[in-house]
Amino acid sequence: MTTHTRRLAVATLGTIALTLSTTTAGADGPAESQHRLNYTMSLQAVGGGVDCDPTTPSRCIVSFQNVKTYTGELTGTSYGSGTAALGSGGLYHAVVIERFSGSVSGCGEGTLIIRVADDFDPATGEAIGSWTIVADAGTGDLAHASGGSVNGSASDEPVAMIRC
Secondary structure (H helix, E strand, O other): OOHHHHHHHHHHHHHHHHHHHHOOOOOOOOOOOEEEEEEEEEEEEEEEEEEEEOOEEEEEEEEEEEEEEEEEOEEEEEEEEEEEEEOOOOOEEEEEEEEEEEEEOOOEEEEEEEEEEEEEOOOOOOEEEEEEEOOOOOEEOOOOOEEEEOOOEOOOOOEEEEEO
16 A cells, blocks of 8 residues: 555544544434533422332332423423432432423424432432433434433523433
């Protein structure tokens, strides 16, 4: 292989690698793009209860259901259901699954399935955690969305990075 042919091959492979790393186009769809979204969220509790282990009554799990309303570059509502357990440090450790319906700026409209992991301090009302979109579980324009929250404190301005 001549030096010129080798350089041409390296340049071609480099261009292909760069193209593949900056777009993730499927054979049937457009390339994904990443969007940084600012939003606000309000929460309304709509159900729940406490279940305790009959053999060890101090070992309890709290269940809850809520409806969240999102406004801003993430607009819509979600219904979530989750469980939490009180840790030795006084924080509740929770996991939630939400079904979001609405629109995502730069992506369009549809539904998303969201996984949430939070630590909640009942003394201060502060929740710290993160959420992640379950990839390829949405519908409509959001059918192949992925990504999630960027910062974890409820006192921070909510920001998400979403690919669609």
